[in-house]
Structure formats: C-alpha cells, structure tokens
Amino acid sequence: MRGNVGKNVSITPRGQIEQLQIFGDLTCTDLTGMSHRQVDLVKSFLRPSENTTVTLNVEVEPGNVESYGGGQADTNTEALQCGRRLLSIVTHDDGVFEEARWVLAPLRKPGTLDESNNQLQIKTTSPITGDVSLTVAQAKQQSLENLPSPASPTIPGVSVFTLTINSNSEDVSSQTFITSDIQKLRKFSAEYRRLKAIAAKVVDLRTKIIPLHERLSKATAGLPGNDLRDISTVRDEWIRKASxxxxxxxxxxxxxxxxxFNVNGKIPSQDLSPWLRGVAAKKSTGQPWISPLEPLSPLGPLCDLLPEEKDEDDLLTKSSANATPEMKGVDPDIFVLGFQELDMSTEALLYATSPIKEEMWTTAIFAGLGEKGILYEKLVSTQLVGMLLIVIVKKALRSCFNDVRFCYAGAGIMGFMGNKGATAVRLEFTPTSSGVSELASTQPIALTFVNAHLAAFDEMVERRNYDFHDLSARLTFPSAGGTGYDDTLNLYQSDVLFWMGDLNYRINLSDSDIRAILTSYPDGDSGVQHIVAYDQLRNAIRSNEAFSHFVEHPITHFPTYRYGAGLSRDLLGYDTKRKPAWTDRIMYMPSPDIDLKQLGYGSHPEITLSDHQPISADFHIPVAIINKGTYEEHTCGLHRELSEYDQSKKPRIKVQTANLDFGPIFYRRPTKKALVLLNDGDIPCVFRFLSAAPDTPVAPSWLHIEPMVGLLRPKETVAVTTVAYVDDAAASKLNLRPPKLECTLILHTALGKDHFISVSGYYQYTCFVNTLERLARLPGPIRNLKTPEDLMPSTQALNAPREIMRLINWMMTNSLSETDTFFGRPARRKLCTVIRECLDTGEEFPTVTAESDRSDLCAAVASTLVAFLDSLVVPVIPPSLHARCLQVRDRETAFELLDEFPRESINVWISLTAFLHYVGQQGSASGKAGSRSISSKALHLAMLFAPILLRDDPSGEFPRVSLIGKRDFLLYFIA
Structure with missing residues (x-):
C-alpha cells in the first residue's frame, strides 16, 4: 500500500500479520448503503498491483470495540462512539502468486466530515490464509440493542448478521462485526473462501521452476515494465529464501x-529381493570416453563454468552415469512400487478391481524384504484395473507421513477405460528434530508419485504425448475434508513429482539396427549410448511435446522390453517379433528448493516372470528442518524492513566499474569477471538486467550473468558474476566474425535509473567448429588470422586441413603400440585443452618420457581427434550423400563413391580410415557384419566414428539413415 503511511504498509506474505496505520479522507453512510467515496478512498492507498475486491460496511459488536487493533485500544473517542468500520479485501497479484488480506478501517464519526479535515485510519490488516477462519451467524436482538451507533438498524424484518474472523496469530485477536448488507456479505464470504483456498495451496512446480528473472514484467531499455509488481515479486522471493x-x-x-514392473498378468512366482535391493552404482567400464551423441562439454549451470582449478584427474567428459554414491548398507525410508497389467481379464476393463492380486503382490514384497520386512508397513495403495501403486514406509517414520491422498484416471479404450491410465499418491513428509520446540512445528515437504501405463505400439507416440497431458490435467487429489474450503490439489502442487510406469515409448530405429547394435557390444554400455539418441521419450522431452522439465537419469541398462519364456528369442533373450525398447521409465521433477540426488537407475534381469524387466531407482533428499515459528517471525520482520518504498526517495545503485574487459576469450575456456553493485541509497532496491530491444537477449550467447535479478538493502553490496564462455553454437558464429567482441549490459534499478556497462573481449579463433573447406584454405594456424576473410583462394587450398593431418600423423607415429588407443584410459581435461591450443597456434605437441604420461598424452590426442571431427559444421560426408552410402553393397563400390565426395573430404577420409584400419586389426576377437569376418575392435571403431563422420542433418532437410548402414559403410574401409 502507499500514501501517508504511519507505519510500514505492504501486502504481507501468507501466514503473517502486520499492524497498519494510514490517514486519509472518508465520509460515513448508513449500514444498508455505501458511498463510492469510501471505496475510492481505500483504493487510493493501494499500489497498482493491489486491488480492493469487496468492501463491507460493518459495526463492531458490543464488547469487542477495543480489540479490533490487535489488542490495542483505540484512543479515538469519536471512532469508538461511532463503532463503524469498513472491512475490505485487498488482493495482490504479481503475475505468479495471488495473495490477499482483509483490512479494517474505523470511521471517525457519523455524518459528513469536513473536507478540509482529511483523515482515514486503517488500523488492522491480516493475510487471508488457511489458518484464518470466517463464520457468519444471525445476530441476537440483545446485541443490536447495545450497539452504540444511533444509526443502528432496528427496523423489524431487517436481518442483521454477525461476521467473526478467527485468527490463530497472537498479533491480532479474533474479531466480530455486525452488518445488515446481506448482498455484500455474501460477496465478501465467497471472495474470502476463494482466496483462502488459494493461500492454502502449494505453489505449482511448473511455476517454481521458472527462473525469477523470467517471472518479471516484460521490459527493455527505455521501456520499463511494471516496477512495482517486479519489486514485490523479487522481494517476496528474497524474503522466502532468507527466512x-x-x-x-x-x-x-x-x-x-x-x-x-509390468507383470503381464502374472502372479508373483519369483523372489523379488533383487528388485527391492535397488541398483548398485556401476563403475566406469573403460568404454569410449566420449559419446558422439552428446556435446563434449555442454554448458551447464553457471557455477560449473567458473575457471577454478580442476584436479589433474578430471576427465574429458562427464563422469560415469551412475558415479554418484550409492546407499551402501542404508535401507530406504520409503518404497514406492508401481505395477502395470496386474489384471488383464476382460472383467477388469469395467473397473472391477479385485484386492486379491494386490494382496498377493504385497505379500511377495514383504517376503522379498526378508528379515527387514518387520521394519516396514504399508502406508497406502491405490489401484485402477491393472495399475497398482503401493507405498511402504518405515514404521519408525510412520508419524512423519501425513495428509496422504490418492487418485486415478483411465486413458484406455474410448479414452477413459482403465486398461490404460494412471494411479497417483500424494503425501507430506514432516521431519522431526530435537532442535525445534514443541510449540513451533516444522514445515513439511510434499511428494507426489504417479504410476502410469500409456498407449502401446511404435506409431502411437502422439497418443502417448496426449495421454501425458490429459492425465496431468485429470489427476487431481480431492479435498482432505473438514477444512471448510476446497483444497483440491493437482499433480504439480508438490515439492517433487515422480512419474514412472510402462510409458511405452519406443525407439526410432529399425528392429534389425537395434539388435545389431546391442549384439555388437558384449558389455552393452556403448551400444546403449548409440540407441538412446533415438528414444522417443527423450525426443519428446527435447521438443517439449511431453514431459517437459522432467529429469531422467542417464540410461545404461539394456532395453527392458520384450522378454519372455516360450517365445522365439534372439541371442539377448528378446522376442524376435517385438522390437526392444525402454518402455519402463522413472522420471522426476523437483522444486529448485529441493536438493534431490539420484543414486542409481537400472533394470533387474534376474526376475524373468514377465515379458518386461522390472526397473528401480534410488533417491536421496536432504529435507530441511525448518522451525515454522522462526520462519514466520523472520519473514514478518524482513517484510516490514523491506517495504519502505517511499516515493519521496529514489533507490540508488552504484556500479563499481562501467567497463568489463575480458581480454582474450578462448573456445570452451571460461573467463570470469565480477561486477560489484552497491545500494548507495536509504531504501531497499531491486535490480535486473534488461535487453536493449524487445525479443532480444539480455547478453550475447558467449556471455552469462548470475544473478540476473536481485535485491539489495541499504549499504549492501553484491558481486554479480559474469562469465565469458564460447561453446560450439557461439564458436560457429564467432569464427566468421571479427575477433573484437563488444556489447553493452543494461542494469535497471526498479523505480530508479539505468546503468550501462560496456563489455569487451578479444576472441581467439579456433580450428574447432569450422568447415573442412574453410580449414583447408587457412594460410597457417587459425590463431594468426587478423580477420575471418584472411583465407587463401580456393584454387590454392590444401588437400586436407593440416589440423586433422597433424593429429593422425602424431597418432600413427606415437600411439600404434597403444592397442587401446580409443578404448583405454579416459583423457584428462587439461591435457586436451593443451592439445587443442597447439592446433590453434601451430605449436608442437608436448613431449613426455614416462610411460604413464605417454599413455595420458595418447588418450588426449585421440580424444581431441574425436571431438574435432564431431565439432565440424558439416560432417566429413555431407548429409546429401548419406543415402548413397547406404546403397553400397561391396568394397569396390564404396571406393568408387569417393569420387563424389567434396575435394576437402577425400583425403581426410582416406587418411583417417587407413589409420583406423590399422588400429582395428590389433584386436584378436572377431565378429560378424553381413558375410564378412571382422575384428571386434573394428566394430567398436565403426560404431564410434560412423555417427560422427556421417552425422545426421539437424535441420531435417535430409532424413536420418540407418545407424547400422553408416557403420557398415565405414567397415568397407577399415575392416
């Protein structure tokens, strides 16, 4: 609120009370009517983001006159004599949250006031929360007779009602008022109930995951947005985190x-203990340390980009997918087990759910827990035909789980039958601690679990996507009952949402390709890496078609569908009539406030009773034990402190420097600079970075800022971290531009002025992320270029880029004795950076003498070669030739096709395949590819390099071709 404020006035956060005093002008009317002047006066004290939805004219019940101010007696005698009040509901909507409070304004005296004596006093406000209740009853005659106001309605036949607001806060006592304006009373009660339901609900996860700067109003340089609303949004978020x-x-x-586990209608006939024990974290298998399916060093959180010294043992790529610590010797606190196809009978389609099979599987679960089964008990279960969701918790923690709700929805035949659909359970976990007094409870976290079975068959991917969105909307948890308002919750009103089940997403590869890839790798890990890129679910997430913002742990296990005894099976045990797929999945969406870690993810091939393998995933959540009393007290105090946005004072931010010079900026080498901001004013201020024009980014792609928005108290400073980091996307553009980098950051102070920060740097050209044609025209090392146009004429181009030839020649000379050149030890990040820098500058590669150092250097050079080829803007074989390559049926025709390769690609292909041919012959084991006998090492090399040398066209102009076809084409040259 704004205006002449006697005490800090603002919308208070949910669950807090604040006493207010405001002075203004008011006229008085009788209880059956209300002057527009009164409503306008209340509105005059509001900010643009605040609104008065209902204002009710009331009188204080006798005996309650002195309690309306939170136990503080009103010294205004005329107000006491009048006993009249304006009871208003004020809402605040920042675009994400809607908060509300009721406001009590006593009138000075009856009759029309002197216009020159402008005085309105608002004495009490309180938030409308789930902890506040409202009751309405017909007033007793004796109460009416004792009213002090001479304008009291005592006309027979006029109904008068009492309105009581009960608060659990010690700051404001319960209050009772009297009114005869039944129409306004109904509106007041309805609005109160609506806002109370909103206040009691958990914020939607889809809202929580939106970065704070994206929640603010749209604004650009010279065109600020809604600063008042932005201040409120940033302030509330800052207060919440600080509290x-x-x-x-x-x-x-x-x-x-x-x-x-999709049990395929089977009864439990095997020991389930392997499934209940979870998946142990796998160690690195020594397989290729770089996957052609993922970026070499993808841009992650800003903290991961800071140029702090890394340990010498840091690897080139991410650590093993399951490298997080497992729960060694620690039993889970909660099991959540989802079943599909529990009942496949015809009768089951009509929702005729029998508890018999649930009891059978529950018994099998506790039997699988062995002697530890006595430590657990079933908390809840819910079943829809063949879908069953069971939650089992430790008995010692049973009292920590409360507000347990469940629901289900069908999505099968005709769109609602129960052969497909989902069951869901929502519960709250309230941690306990001896550090919290009995009078101050702790805040719970809400966990939601969905067990789904979606549409089957390869071609039904769009139906699966639709089912996900449909179930997301239809799965709602009904009111707990007895609360007096509707507190129905949706799936996303939670702190963590887990979604698992037989989701039925398939693989966009041919059946033969999938089996050939899996059988090419006895250990399976490398084959899995190549196939996952074609998984329909992963593609749906990337394209935002379904499961947006859900996280799935990297898949390292074989496809879980379809197995089964008595079926015609291949060497891996898959049904020859059903294409293998990862139909069974476990994913999650956490709140940014939850530090969830996944400890394992995998299948359990030991259990063979179904045509699906069961899967499991382990998670660890460190739940904060928050003293609710301290939280509310601190929140209230910070809110009072940060509400002093007096319009007579302007917020002021002082920027330590107006220029940021990053100096040389290298490819994939982050450079950090700090931008120090000081609140040089007397009031709190909010800052944010703005773009220069609508629909443009705040900063260029090579510059990253954290935080993008913030709040500073008076005399407080903050260091904004700016990081210059050039990834592949940025390098593909910067390699073709002048090396001088310049931009201007616009720092906006809400209700204040803008600051302009100049940013500069000098990009160091890299041979990575170029075309072969451009590299072949370089007159020397690329770092020597003054401008991107300093190239040799195409008639004088080299036969092949010198950088690739340097790598191949070095490996031919130095690493041929390394039989595991591409499959040995992982490469060290720092050494790879050194090799890359030598390619860019023309300097010699480092020399080593120790055997261990020599192996490290060989691994680094091999890794750099793979990364270099994978970074090419156009692959060695352009996508326009991929279909022709797959038409080749013999070695002679394969070599004839080289005549159609671009000039700069031919020598690269010949030199590289000659080297790979030699490396491939070092293997002793052999495998089969068509009718030819080839070494297993050649197969591995072909699977590693084929997706890179014949990389798919991301634009879709040229369709994808068979991965096995690519492999076989390369094998004509290296096998």
Whole structure:
C-alpha cells in the first residue's frame, strides 16, 4: 500500500500479520448503503498491483470495540462512539502468486466530515490464509440493542448478521462485526473462501521452476515494465529464501526407492529381493570416453563454468552415469512400487478391481524384504484395473507421513477405460528434530508419485504425448475434508513429482539396427549410448511435446522390453517379433528448493516372470528442518524492513566499474569477471538486467550473468558474476566474425535509473567448429588470422586441413603400440585443452618420457581427434550423400563413391580410415557384419566414428539413415 503511511504498509506474505496505520479522507453512510467515496478512498492507498475486491460496511459488536487493533485500544473517542468500520479485501497479484488480506478501517464519526479535515485510519490488516477462519451467524436482538451507533438498524424484518474472523496469530485477536448488507456479505464470504483456498495451496512446480528473472514484467531499455509488481515479486522471493536459511535448524535424510514392473498378468512366482535391493552404482567400464551423441562439454549451470582449478584427474567428459554414491548398507525410508497389467481379464476393463492380486503382490514384497520386512508397513495403495501403486514406509517414520491422498484416471479404450491410465499418491513428509520446540512445528515437504501405463505400439507416440497431458490435467487429489474450503490439489502442487510406469515409448530405429547394435557390444554400455539418441521419450522431452522439465537419469541398462519364456528369442533373450525398447521409465521433477540426488537407475534381469524387466531407482533428499515459528517471525520482520518504498526517495545503485574487459576469450575456456553493485541509497532496491530491444537477449550467447535479478538493502553490496564462455553454437558464429567482441549490459534499478556497462573481449579463433573447406584454405594456424576473410583462394587450398593431418600423423607415429588407443584410459581435461591450443597456434605437441604420461598424452590426442571431427559444421560426408552410402553393397563400390565426395573430404577420409584400419586389426576377437569376418575392435571403431563422420542433418532437410548402414559403410574401409 502507499500514501501517508504511519507505519510500514505492504501486502504481507501468507501466514503473517502486520499492524497498519494510514490517514486519509472518508465520509460515513448508513449500514444498508455505501458511498463510492469510501471505496475510492481505500483504493487510493493501494499500489497498482493491489486491488480492493469487496468492501463491507460493518459495526463492531458490543464488547469487542477495543480489540479490533490487535489488542490495542483505540484512543479515538469519536471512532469508538461511532463503532463503524469498513472491512475490505485487498488482493495482490504479481503475475505468479495471488495473495490477499482483509483490512479494517474505523470511521471517525457519523455524518459528513469536513473536507478540509482529511483523515482515514486503517488500523488492522491480516493475510487471508488457511489458518484464518470466517463464520457468519444471525445476530441476537440483545446485541443490536447495545450497539452504540444511533444509526443502528432496528427496523423489524431487517436481518442483521454477525461476521467473526478467527485468527490463530497472537498479533491480532479474533474479531466480530455486525452488518445488515446481506448482498455484500455474501460477496465478501465467497471472495474470502476463494482466496483462502488459494493461500492454502502449494505453489505449482511448473511455476517454481521458472527462473525469477523470467517471472518479471516484460521490459527493455527505455521501456520499463511494471516496477512495482517486479519489486514485490523479487522481494517476496528474497524474503522466502532468507527466512528459510534463518529458520533451518538441521536436515533429515529421506531415502527413497522407486520401482516399476509390468507383470503381464502374472502372479508373483519369483523372489523379488533383487528388485527391492535397488541398483548398485556401476563403475566406469573403460568404454569410449566420449559419446558422439552428446556435446563434449555442454554448458551447464553457471557455477560449473567458473575457471577454478580442476584436479589433474578430471576427465574429458562427464563422469560415469551412475558415479554418484550409492546407499551402501542404508535401507530406504520409503518404497514406492508401481505395477502395470496386474489384471488383464476382460472383467477388469469395467473397473472391477479385485484386492486379491494386490494382496498377493504385497505379500511377495514383504517376503522379498526378508528379515527387514518387520521394519516396514504399508502406508497406502491405490489401484485402477491393472495399475497398482503401493507405498511402504518405515514404521519408525510412520508419524512423519501425513495428509496422504490418492487418485486415478483411465486413458484406455474410448479414452477413459482403465486398461490404460494412471494411479497417483500424494503425501507430506514432516521431519522431526530435537532442535525445534514443541510449540513451533516444522514445515513439511510434499511428494507426489504417479504410476502410469500409456498407449502401446511404435506409431502411437502422439497418443502417448496426449495421454501425458490429459492425465496431468485429470489427476487431481480431492479435498482432505473438514477444512471448510476446497483444497483440491493437482499433480504439480508438490515439492517433487515422480512419474514412472510402462510409458511405452519406443525407439526410432529399425528392429534389425537395434539388435545389431546391442549384439555388437558384449558389455552393452556403448551400444546403449548409440540407441538412446533415438528414444522417443527423450525426443519428446527435447521438443517439449511431453514431459517437459522432467529429469531422467542417464540410461545404461539394456532395453527392458520384450522378454519372455516360450517365445522365439534372439541371442539377448528378446522376442524376435517385438522390437526392444525402454518402455519402463522413472522420471522426476523437483522444486529448485529441493536438493534431490539420484543414486542409481537400472533394470533387474534376474526376475524373468514377465515379458518386461522390472526397473528401480534410488533417491536421496536432504529435507530441511525448518522451525515454522522462526520462519514466520523472520519473514514478518524482513517484510516490514523491506517495504519502505517511499516515493519521496529514489533507490540508488552504484556500479563499481562501467567497463568489463575480458581480454582474450578462448573456445570452451571460461573467463570470469565480477561486477560489484552497491545500494548507495536509504531504501531497499531491486535490480535486473534488461535487453536493449524487445525479443532480444539480455547478453550475447558467449556471455552469462548470475544473478540476473536481485535485491539489495541499504549499504549492501553484491558481486554479480559474469562469465565469458564460447561453446560450439557461439564458436560457429564467432569464427566468421571479427575477433573484437563488444556489447553493452543494461542494469535497471526498479523505480530508479539505468546503468550501462560496456563489455569487451578479444576472441581467439579456433580450428574447432569450422568447415573442412574453410580449414583447408587457412594460410597457417587459425590463431594468426587478423580477420575471418584472411583465407587463401580456393584454387590454392590444401588437400586436407593440416589440423586433422597433424593429429593422425602424431597418432600413427606415437600411439600404434597403444592397442587401446580409443578404448583405454579416459583423457584428462587439461591435457586436451593443451592439445587443442597447439592446433590453434601451430605449436608442437608436448613431449613426455614416462610411460604413464605417454599413455595420458595418447588418450588426449585421440580424444581431441574425436571431438574435432564431431565439432565440424558439416560432417566429413555431407548429409546429401548419406543415402548413397547406404546403397553400397561391396568394397569396390564404396571406393568408387569417393569420387563424389567434396575435394576437402577425400583425403581426410582416406587418411583417417587407413589409420583406423590399422588400429582395428590389433584386436584378436572377431565378429560378424553381413558375410564378412571382422575384428571386434573394428566394430567398436565403426560404431564410434560412423555417427560422427556421417552425422545426421539437424535441420531435417535430409532424413536420418540407418545407424547400422553408416557403420557398415565405414567397415568397407577399415575392416
């Protein structure tokens, strides 16, 4: 609120109370009517983001006159004599949250006031939350007779009602008022109930995951958005985080094990203990340390880009997919197990759910837990035909789980039958701690689990996507009952949402390709890497068609569908009539406030009773133990402190420097600079970075800023981290531009002025992320270029880029004795950076003498070669020739096709394949590719290099071709 404020006035956060005093002008009317002047006066004290939805004219019940101000007596005698009040509901909508409070404004005296004596006093406000209740009853005659106001309605036949607001806060006592304006009373009660339901609900996860700067109003340089609303949004978020940090007294580790199993109508006939024990974290298998399917060093969180010294043992790529610590010797606190196709009978389609099979599987679960089964008990279960979701918790923690709700929805035949659909359970976990007094409870976290079975068959991917969105909307948890308002919750009103089941997403590869790839790798890990890129679910997530913002742990296990005894099976045990796929999945969407870690993810081939393998995933959640009393107290105090946006004072930010010079900026080498901001004013201020024009980014792609928005108290400083980092996308553009980099950052102070920060740097050209044609025209090392046009004429181009030839020649000379050149030890990040720098500058590669150092150097050079080829803007074989390559049926025709290769590609192809041919012959084991006998090492090399040398066209102009076809074409040259 704004205006002449006697005490800090603002919308208070949910669950907080604040006393207010405002002075203004008011006229008085009788209880059956209300002057527009009164409503306008209340509105005059509001900010643009605030609104008065209902204003009710009331009188204080006798005996309650002195309690309306939170226990403080009103010294205004005329107000006491009048006893009249304006009871208003004020809402605040920042675009994400809607908060509300009721406001009590006493009138000075009856009759029309002197216009020159402008005085309106608002004495009390309180937020409308789930902890506040409202009751309405017909007033007793004796109460009416004792009213002090001479204008009291005592006319027979006029109904008068009492309105009581009960608050659990010690700051404001319960208050009772009297009114005869039944129409306004109904509106007041309805609005109160609506806002109370909103206040009681958990914020939607889809809202929580939106970065704070994206929640603010649209604004650009010279065109600020809604600063008042932005201030409120940033302030509330800042207060929430600060209060959580202040009120956190410890953490409680919550360990979860989730499992999904399509049982194909079978009864439990095997020991389930392998499934219930979870998946142990796998160690690195020594397989290729770089996958052609993922970027070499993808841009992750800003903190991962800071140029801090890394340990010498850092690897070139990400650590093993399951390298996180497992729960060694620690039992899960909660099991959540989802079943599909529990009942496949015809009767089951009519929702005739029998508890018999649930009881059978529950018994089997506890039997699988062995002697530890006595430590657990079933908390809840819910079933829809063949879909069953069971939650089992430790008995010692049973009291920590509360507000348990469940629901289900069909999505099968005709769109609603129960052969497909989902079951869901929502529960709250309230950690306990001896550090919290009995009078101050701790805040719970909400966990939601979905067990789904979506549409089958390869071609039904769009139907699966639709089912996901449909179930997301239809799965709602009904009101707990007895609350007096509707507190129905959706799936996303939670702190973590887990979604698992037989989701039925398939693989966009031919059946023969999938089997050939899997059988090419006895250990399976490398084959899995190549196939996952064609997984329909992963593609749906990348394209935002379904499961947007869900996270799935990297897949390292074989496809879980389809197995089965009595079927015609291949060497891996898959049904020859059903294409293998990862139909069974476990994913999650966490709140940014939850530090969830996944500890394992895999299948359990030991259990063979179904045509699906069961899967499981282990999770660890450190749950903050938050003293609710301390949280509310600190929140209230910070809110009062940060509400002083007096329009007579302007917020002022002082920028330490107006220029940021990054100096030389290298490819994939982050450079950090700090931008220090100081609140040089007397009031809190909010800052944010703006773009220069609509629909343009705040900063160029090579510059990253953290934080993008923030709040500073008076005399407080903050160091904004700016990082210059050039990834492949940025390098593909910067390699073709002048090396001088310049931009201007616009720092906006809400309700204040803008600051302009100049940013500069000098890009160091790299041979990575170029075309072969451009590299062949370089007159020397690329770092020597003054401008991107300093190239030799095409008639004088080299036969092949010198950088590739340097790598191949070095490996031919130095690494031929390394039989595991591409499959040995992982490469070290720093050494790879050194090799890359030598390619860019023309300097010699480092020399080593120790055998261990020599092996490290060989691994680094090999890794750099793979990364270099994978970074090419156009692959060695352009996509326009891929279909022709797959038409080749013999070695002679394959060599004849080289005549159609671009000039700069021919020598690269010949030199590289000659080297790979030699390396491939070092293997002793042999495999089969068509009718030819080839070494297993040649197969591995072909699978590693084929997706890179014949990389798919991302634009879609040229369709994807068979991965096995690519492999076989390369094998004509290296086998």
């Amino acid at each position: 959580i940090a202040k009120a956190t007294v410890g953490t409680k580790s919550l360990r979860l094990r989730l499992g999904s």
